[in-house]
Amino acid sequence: MTAMMEMPRVQECTVTGCSYNHDGCRAFAITIGSLNHAHCDTFVESPLKGGIDTLVAQVGACKRDDCRHNLELECRAPAITVAAGQDMADCMTYEPTTI
Ligand code: SF4
DSSP states (O other): OOOOOOOOEEEEEOOTTSTTBSSSBOOSEEEEOOSSSOBBTTOOOOSSOOSOTTOOOEEEEEOOTTBTTEETTEEOSSEEEEEOSSSSSEETTOOBSOO
């Protein structure tokens, strides 16, 4: 039997314009990271409602290998928050290792 690792939860998302946000992020799992910043790659503006009301989203993958919480392109933070930053929806828990 394979041990399940807990993925970090999206504790708070204030991006109300996203289809997955209805009283918090309701996507099953999100992906963080674009080439130049910690953008939420799952963010989508659409008339469709996304996700499942009873779920709290988790971070499925993160491409920001320069973040101190990132190990092997997976987030190891206990939880993250998402809000408008450089872009409409960014990971606010991102901490560059090079400061
Ligand atoms: S805290 Fe760092 S590793 Fe975790 S999702 Fe945000 S940018 Fe990625």
